[in-house]
Amino acid sequence: MADLFDPQRNSANPTSENSDNNAGGSNSPELSVSELSNRLKRTVEDAYSFVRVRGEMGRVTLAKSGHLYVDLKDDKAVLNTIMWKGQVSKLPFKPEEGLEVIAEGRLSTYPGRSNYQMIAESMRPAGVGALMQLLEERKKKLAAEGLFNPEHKKDLPFIPETIGVVTSPTGAVIRDILHRVKERFPTHVVIWPALVQGEYAAEQVAGGVRGFNAISPNSRKYKRPDLIIVARGGGSVEDLWPFNDEAIVRAVFESEIPVISAVGHETDTTLIDFVSDRRAPTPTGAAEIALPVRAELIATNDALGARNLRALQRGLEGNRVELKAVAARLPRADSLVQNARQRLDFAGEKLGFALKDVAARLRSRFQKAAGGLQPIALQRELLRRQTAVETLGSRAKFALRRDVSDRSQRLHGVYGRFLARDPRNTLGRRQILIENAFNRATVAVERVIRKKHDNLESINRLLSSVSHENVLARGFVLVQRMNGELVRHASDVTSAERLRLQFIDDEVRVTSDTKAPAEVPRIVGRDAEPQQPVKLGGITSAPPKKVIKPPPSDGGQGDLF
C-alpha cells in the first residue's frame, strides 16, 4: 500500500498528470479533496489494474441490485470487495462466509468514504481442499439433522408412469436420459428446465423439485411425476457446487416423490447424492435405475404366461392320469351288483319256503300251546304249586318244630346237667328219692285200701242184690202198717186199715177195703195230695188185686236171695 504514495511509481506512470506533479512538487499547490481523491483513485487504478488476491470470505452481502459485497480477509487485514451483477451470475459457486477464495480483479477507491476496494471480476474457491472442508462441515450439520438417514429413503416405483426430470432442457444430459428411457421402457417424461450451474442453479433446481411435488395428483393440466430425476453432466467441483447447496438438499429431503440424483460422474459426490432416495452414477444410469427393460418384462410376462398354461395343462394331465389309474382300479359296476343279485336270488327262492316253514312251525307251536291251554292244566299247575307250597310249609313247620324241640331238649339237657351240677340239687335229689319212696308207699297203701274198698263194694253189691229195694225195683210193693209193721198176708189186713205202700221211689198211703167190699175204697193220699188217691183208686180199682196180691212170700223172697 505504501506504493500508492511512492513518487517513483507515480513518475513511472506516463500520464498527463505529470505536469501537476511537477507544479505541486515545487510550490506545493493546494488541491481540493476531490482533486486529491481522484488523483489517488487514478493512481491506484493504474497501479493495480489487475490483482489476484487470496482470502477468506468474511461478511457476504448480496444486494437487491444483484451486486455482491464481500469482505475478503486474512488474519490481519480486510479488503472490501465488490462483484458486479453481471459477474455474480457467472460465479460457479455460491459465495458464503468462511470460504477461502481466490479473487481476480482490480483495485479502485471510493472517494466518498476514503475507501479503497477491489472490483472482482471472478472468484473461485481457493482450491478443492477449501471447498471440501466447507462441504464436510455442511454435511456434518445436515447429517446431524437426520436428513441423510436411511429410514427417509423412499422406494422407487417399479415402473414409473411419469418421470419428472429437473435439468437443463438443452444439452446432452436430457438427451441421454430420454434416449435411455425410450430404449428401456418408453415413458412419459416431464422436464423441469433449470440452470444447473452458477449462482441461480441451486435455487432453480430446488424450485424444480418443489414444483413437481406441488403438482396435485388430481391435476388434469399437469401429470404429477411419480419419480424425479435431478441430473447434471460432469464438471469441475465448482461446476457441481450448486448440488451441495442446502436449499437443494432440503428440497430433495422434503420431496414426497422419490428422487434419483444423477449429478456429474460417478466419482463426483455432492450433497444431493446423500439426501436423494437413489444415487445414479450418471444421468443415463438414472434412466436405467428408473425403468426396467420393457422387452425383458414382456419376455418375463410371456414366460410366466406360458408357464402358467403349462402348469395348468400338466396339472390337468396329471389329474387325468390319476383319474385313469383310479378308474382302472374301479371294479366293474355289474360285478359289484352280481354278488348282491345272486344273494337276492337265493334269498328270494328261499323266501317262499321259509314263509311256509315259518307258518307251519308257528302253527305247530300254537297248537301245542293251545292244547295245553285248558282249565285243567291251570288247575293242575295250581294244585302242583299248592302242594309244593304246603309241603314246603309243613316241612318248614316240622323243621321248625323239630328244631325247637331239639333246641329245647338240648336246653333241658343242658339245664338238667346244669342242675345236676348244682350242689343244692343233691339235697333235692335225695328229697325226691324220699318222696319217691313215700309215693310208692302211698301208692301201695292206696292199692291196699282200694282193694279193701273193692271188696267192700262187691260185698255191698251182693248186699244190695239181696235187699228189698231190688225187689221193689222189679215192681213189687212193700206193704206196711202205719207203725211200720210189715204186712205179709192179706189176711192180716183189717178193713179200713191204713197202709203204707212202699214203691221203689216213694210211698203211697192207702186205706184197705178188704172187709167192707161195699165200701168204696177210699184212697187216702197224703195231706198234700188229696185228689191222687181218688185217681189212684180209680186206676187201681183193678190192679189192687194185683197190688194186693202178695208176692210169693218166702218162696219168692227166697228166690230173691
Added chain:
Amino acid sequence: MAAASSNKDIPKMNFEDALAELERIVQKLESGDVALEDSILIYERGEALKAHCEKKLKAAETKVEKIVVGSDGASAAGIEPSEVS
C-alpha cells in the same frame, strides 16, 4: 364367471404387483398342490394378470413435455411438448 368376477381388481393393480402375483400363481400351479377347480381359477387369474401386464407394457410410449416455469421461477405455469430428442 366366478373367476372373471374375482379378477375385477386386476385393472387397478400396478404392474409390479400384477407381475409378482403372476409369478406366485405360476409357482403355485407348478408346485402342483392345487385342487383341480382352484387350479383353473388360478390359471384364469394368471392369464388375466398376464394380459394386464402386457397391456401396461405395450401401452408404453415416450411422451416428452417441458414445464413452462412461472414468473416466480419455482412454479409450473404450463407445459409444452419438448423438442428434445
